Amino acid sequence: MDDAVGGERPKIRRNTSATRAATRKANEDAILKAAETVFAEAGFGGATMQLIADMAGLPKANLHYYFATKEELYRKVVERIFKIWLKAANAMDDAAGPAEGIGAYIDAKMEISRKYPNGSKVWASEVMHGAPVIQDYLETTLREWTEGRCAVIRRWIAEGKMAPVDPAHLLYMLWATTQHYADFGHQIETLNGGPLSNADWAAAKTSVKAIILRGIGVPPPN
Amino acid sequence: MDDAVGGERPKIRRNTSATRAATRKANEDAILKAAETVFAEAGFGGATMQLIADMAGLPKANLHYYFATKEELYRKVVERIFKIWLKAANAMDDAAGPAEGIGAYIDAKMEISRKYPNGSKVWASEVMHGAPVIQDYLETTLREWTEGRCAVIRRWIAEGKMAPVDPAHLLYMLWATTQHYADFGHQIETLNGGPLSNADWAAAKTSVKAIILRGIGVPPPN
DNA sequence: TCTTTTTCTGACCGTATGGTCAGGTTCAGG
DNA sequence: CCTGAACCTGACCATACGGTCAGAAAAAGA
Numbered sequence: 001m002d003d004a005v006g007g008e009r010p011k012i013r014r015n016t017s018a019t020r021a022a023t024r025k026a027n028e029d030a031i032l033k034a035a036e037t038v039f040a041e042a043g044f045g046g047a048t049m050q051l052i053a054d055m056a057g058l059p060k061a062n063l064h065y066y067f068a069t070k071e072e073l074y075r076k077v078v079e080r081i082f083k084i085w086l087k088a089a090n091a092m093d094d095a096a097g098p099a100e101g102i103g104a105y106i107d108a109k110m111e112i113s114r115k116y117p118n119g120s121k122v123w124a125s126e127v128m129h130g131a132p133v134i135q136d137y138l139e140t141t142l143r144e145w146t147e148g149r150c151a152v153i154r155r156w157i158a159e160g161k162m163a164p165v166d167p168a169h170l171l172y173m174l175w176a177t178t179q180h181y182a183d184f185g186h187q188i189e190t191l192n193g194g195p196l197s198n199a200d201w202a203a204a205k206t207s208v209k210a211i212i213l214r215g216i217g218v219p220p221p222n
Numbered sequence: 223m224d225d226a227v228g229g230e231r232p233k234i235r236r237n238t239s240a241t242r243a244a245t246r247k248a249n250e251d252a253i254l255k256a257a258e259t260v261f262a263e264a265g266f267g268g269a270t271m272q273l274i275a276d277m278a279g280l281p282k283a284n285l286h287y288y289f290a291t292k293e294e295l296y297r298k299v300v301e302r303i304f305k306i307w308l309k310a311a312n313a314m315d316d317a318a319g320p321a322e323g324i325g326a327y328i329d330a331k332m333e334i335s336r337k338y339p340n341g342s343k344v345w346a347s348e349v350m351h352g353a354p355v356i357q358d359y360l361e362t363t364l365r366e367w368t369e370g371r372c373a374v375i376r377r378w379i380a381e382g383k384m385a386p387v388d389p390a391h392l393l394y395m396l397w398a399t400t401q402h403y404a405d406f407g408h409q410i411e412t413l414n415g416g417p418l419s420n421a422d423w424a425a426a427k428t429s430v431k432a433i434i435l436r437g438i439g440v441p442p443p444n
Numbered sequence: 445t446c447t448t449t450t451t452c453t454g455a456c457c458g459t460a461t462g463g464t465c466a467g468g469t470t471c472a473g474g
Numbered sequence: 475c476c477t478g479a480a481c482c483t484g485a486c487c488a489t490a491c492g493g494t495c496a497g498a499a500a501a502a503g504a
Binding site: 040124127128184191 | 262357361364391398
C-alpha cells in the first residue's frame with residue numbers, strides 16, 4: 001500500500017556493489033562521454049552543464065564534484081581525443097615504404113573518423129577557435145610527431161620510393177581528407193541520402209587511398 | 223567655454239553625407255563582417271551580441287534594429303558565405319578536361335580559404351553542428367551542384383581523360399583539402415612557425431594540385 | 445556499533461546574455 | 475520650414491547559465 005503513494009521516489013541505486021574506485025571511474029566515464037557528445041553537437045559555448053548532466057544521468061552538482069569547472073571537463077575531453085588520435089599515428093611507424101605506411105595510416109584515421117566522430121569534431125572545433133586549450137600540445141607533441149613523419153617521408157623520397165612531394169602538405173592532406181568524414185559527416189550523409197553503409201565506408205577508404213597513393217607515385221596495393 | 227566642459231560628448235557623425243540606403247548598407251555590412259569574425263572565433267553559442275556590436279562600432283541595440291535576433295544575423299552570415307562558395311564552383315565549369323577544370327577549382331577554393339578563412343570556419347561549424355540553419359541548402363542547391371559535377375567527372379572518366387575514381391569521394395577530398403587551410407589554419411600556422419607567406423601558399427597550391435591531379439591520372443600542367 | 449571519509453544533491457546565488465522599449469535624433473519630401 | 479518616417483540608443487528586464495554550499499546518505503574502517 002505505502003508503495004502506491006505517489007510521492008515515494010524509487011531511489012534508484014546507481015551502483016549496487018561496486019568499489020569506490022570503480023564507481024568513480026564509471027561516473028567519470030559517463031560524464032566524459034556525455035560531454036564529448038554535447039560539446040561536439042553544440043560547441044563549447046553552446047554546451048551547458050545541465051545538458052551534459054542530463055545525458056549522463058546525474059544531477060548537475062555531481063558534475064562539479066568530479067570536474068571543478070566546465071573548462072576542466074572540456075580539457076579532459078580534448079586530451080582524451082588527442083591520445084586516441086596519436087595512437088593511430090603508430091600505424092605509420094615501422095613501415096617499409098609509403099605504400100604500406102601511408103596506406104595503413106589512412107585506414108587507421110578513417111576508422112577513427114567512423115568510430116569517434118564526436119571526438120574529431122571537438123578537436124576540429126578546438127583548433128578552429130584558436131586552440132585555447134591545447135595550444136601547448138600543438139607546439140610540442142604534435143610538432144615533434146609531424147617533424148618525425150616529415151623526415152620519414154623525405155627519406156622515402158630520397159630512396160626513390162615515392163614522388164617528391166612536400167611532406168608537410170601531404171600530411172595536411174591526409175588529416176583533412178580522413179577527418180572530413182567525421183567533421184563533415186552530416187553533409188556527406190545528406191548528399192548520400194542517408195548514413196554510410198559498410199560498403200560506403202569501404203569505398204571511401206579505397207577511393208582515398210587510390211587517389212593519394214597514386215598521387216604520390218606509389219602503386220595502390222588494391 | 224561651454225565646449226570645454228567635460229561632459230560634452232563629441233557626437234561623432236558616423237555617416238555625414240550619405241543617403242539613407244547607403245548608411246543602412248554600410249551598417250549592415252559592418253555588422254555582418256563583425257559577426258562573421260566573432261562567430262568564427264567563438265562559435266554560435268560562444269558569440270555575444272555585445273562583442274559583435276563592439277567590433278562593429280555600434281551600440282548593441284542597433285544590431286537588433288537591423289537584425290531582429292541572433293539567429294537571424296547568423297543565418298545571414300552563413301548565407302553570405304554559401305554564395306561566395308558557390309561562385310567558386312563555376313571554376314570547374316566549361317573546362318575541356320579534368321586537368322584544367324579540377325586544377326582551376328583547387329586554385330579557386332584555395333584562394334577562398336586564404337581570403338575568407340572566417341567564412342569557411344562558420345560554414346564548417348554550421349555543418350559540424352548538424353546544419354540547423356542551412357539544411358535546406360544542403361538538400362537542394364548543394365545536392366544539385368554535386369550531382370552535376372559528378373556527372374561531368376563520370377563523363378571525363380568515360381572519355382578516358384582521367385582514372386576511374388568515385389566522383390563523390392573525389393569531391394569530398396577536394397573540399398576537405400582546400401578548406402583545411404582555412405579551418406585548421408591555426409594548426410598549420412603553429413606547425414609552420416608563423417603565418418603562411420606568399421611562397422607558402424603557392425607551395426600549398428602546387429602540392430595539392432600535384433598530388434590530386436596525379437592521383438586521378440592526369441599529368442599536372444606544371 | 446560508532447566514527448570518519450567519501451560521495452551525492454536540492455536549493456540557492458551572482459552574473460551575463462539576448463532581447464525590449466520609450467524616447468530622442470536625423471533625414472527626405474513637400 | 476514643417477512633418478512624418480526612418481533611424482538610433484541608454485536603460486531596463488527576464489532568463490539561463492556556471493558555480494557554490496550545507497547537509498544528507500552511503501561506504502569504509504575500527
